Amino acid sequence: xxxxxxxxxxxxxxxxxxxxxxxxxxxxxxxxxxxxxxxxxxxxxxxxxxxxxxxxxxxxxxxxxxxxxxxxxxxxxxxxxxxxxxxxxxxxxxxxxxxxxxxxxxxxxxxxxxxxxxxxxxxxxxxxxxxxxxxxxxxxxxxxxxxxxxxxxxxxxxxxxxxxxxxxxxxxxxxxxxxxxxxxxxxxxxxxxxxxxxxxxxxxxxxxxxxxxxxxxxxxxxxxxxxxxxxxxxxxxxxxxxxxxxxxxxxxxxxxxxx
Amino acid sequence: xxxxxxxxxxxxxxxxxxxxxxxxxxxxxxxxxxxxxxxxxxxxxxxxxxxxxxxxxxxxxxxxxxxxxxxxxxxxxxxxxxxxxxxxxxxxxxxxxxxxxxxxxxxxxxxxxxxxxxxxxxxxxxxxxxxxxxxxxxxxxxxxxxxxxxxxxxxxxxxxxxxxxxxxxxxxxxxxxxxxxxxxxxxxxxxxxxxxxxxxxxxxxxxxxxxxxxxxxxxxxxxxxxxxxxxxxxxxxxxxxxxxxxxxxxxxxxxxxxxxxxxxxxxxxxxxxxxxxxxxxxx
Numbered sequence: 001x002x003x004x005x006x007x008x009x010x011x012x013x014x015x016x017x018x019x020x021x022x023x024x025x026x027x028x029x030x031x032x033x034x035x036x037x038x039x040x041x042x043x044x045x046x047x048x049x050x051x052x053x054x055x056x057x058x059x060x061x062x063x064x065x066x067x068x069x070x071x072x073x074x075x076x077x078x079x080x081x082x083x084x085x086x087x088x089x090x091x092x093x094x095x096x097x098x099x100x101x102x103x104x105x106x107x108x109x110x111x112x113x114x115x116x117x118x119x120x121x122x123x124x125x126x127x128x129x130x131x132x133x134x135x136x137x138x139x140x141x142x143x144x145x146x147x148x149x150x151x152x153x154x155x156x157x158x159x160x161x162x163x164x165x166x167x168x169x170x171x172x173x174x175x176x177x178x179x180x181x182x183x184x185x186x187x188x189x190x191x192x193x194x195x196x197x198x199x200x201x202x203x204x205x206x207x208x209x210x211x212x213x214x215x216x217x218x219x220x221x222x223x224x225x226x227x228x229x230x231x232x233x234x235x236x237x238x239x240x241x242x243x244x245x246x247x248x249x250x251x252x253x254x255x256x257x258x259x
Numbered sequence: 260x261x262x263x264x265x266x267x268x269x270x271x272x273x274x275x276x277x278x279x280x281x282x283x284x285x286x287x288x289x290x291x292x293x294x295x296x297x298x299x300x301x302x303x304x305x306x307x308x309x310x311x312x313x314x315x316x317x318x319x320x321x322x323x324x325x326x327x328x329x330x331x332x333x334x335x336x337x338x339x340x341x342x343x344x345x346x347x348x349x350x351x352x353x354x355x356x357x358x359x360x361x362x363x364x365x366x367x368x369x370x371x372x373x374x375x376x377x378x379x380x381x382x383x384x385x386x387x388x389x390x391x392x393x394x395x396x397x398x399x400x401x402x403x404x405x406x407x408x409x410x411x412x413x414x415x416x417x418x419x420x421x422x423x424x425x426x427x428x429x430x431x432x433x434x435x436x437x438x439x440x441x442x443x444x445x446x447x448x449x450x451x452x453x454x455x456x457x458x459x460x461x462x463x464x465x466x467x468x469x470x471x472x473x474x475x476x477x478x479x480x481x482x483x484x485x486x487x488x489x490x491x492x493x494x495x496x497x498x499x500x501x502x503x504x505x506x507x508x509x510x511x512x513x514x515x516x517x518x519x520x521x522x523x524x525x526x527x528x529x530x531x532x533x534x535x536x537x538x539x540x541x542x
Binding site: 120123127128130133134 | 327361363364367381
């Protein structure tokens, strides 16, 4: 195994950031200029959005269930079990819905993008595409960015709803709370800023998932082993980025909305 | 053989004097500090076939990718159809590539598309109407004698069939220049001869300027010593008592070794070369 000198390691990282920026910039430019590959956008929307629905619903539902159980246990000590609904709704909408949906979609789709594009790269299909006069960034990356951002927004709404429904299931069936008052309390505890905060995050997460997945796919080298490596790196890097950017967006939103 | 194909001619009769189609001037490229090609200079005239020979890893495929703008040289100038390709903008480069067909080493077919969709890929990109695209795909597949495989996926084809589909994809838009990257690599001798016959057919029927990368000497000499006969739909040896004395003098050879040009000239000059490395390579 070859070890890089610190200088070469830093150079390599700087080059990677530069390449990522160029790829992202070129892909964004592709959104506003022709040709736009609508068929590829809809195919990706189906694959990313509809395909991720079961895992997003299940993740949201059981996160809501667990959150209700845990928070009820803690709130019981203060005689505030009825506040379970507010806690579940706020946690799901502001934080857990967007982040968990981002992480689940990242695990499923950033890996898929890296392996699909990586396989195309090592079998010279990307070069063939360029040789046939097609810009692979425009054809492969831009549709994935548009589809991921668009679908992650709606998947987050579904995850939020599933989480609140999961919390309600536990609250009604296990904690003996009234369903109507639980849902009313959930609804009334949410304010405009919470919704905006919760639905801004998937826009960033979607961009991260698509660009990181495509970036690692596009720079794949070394045959099938390289494809496996690219897939792993895509999931790890996009997951970390999602959590870091979540923190930054949360701080910015608190600055804007004050809560 | 389709009856509407132009009459055949040897490459020598079609290679014209004028601005070269491909011109390399002192081109060098290195990967991770290791030089792959060093100060390569040559040119290819319209209608000419240049065969790139050399041992594995000497930079033949890299040279072909440079000619198509898939790689950028570290230094030197590459002109294709008179355009300096490393100075072209992204869009201009893609427009230029519309005039170039390329056959990749491992075929590089899109594995999620059928044979028809693969061959029609460029036509779909150019928004050619579906009916016309289908006609042209069938015509290209007939040229490579593979029209029966039109609905198959690449995974259902043999290596030789995939290579033929790749040739059909490269010629479907009637390009002015074709780049063949080891079209016979990894194929058995019989299939290799079939592929070389197709390269020859394209050369002699459509007179397309070509760069053919190969590490098989016999492929190069088959191309130099034969011409395609549409009447019999097969290749025929050039007559020894003809003007070319049995060798197509229009065909040029470029021999590379360790990233440098060791020979550039005609078949005759190649076989008579006194260079010890060339002699050893030919043996």
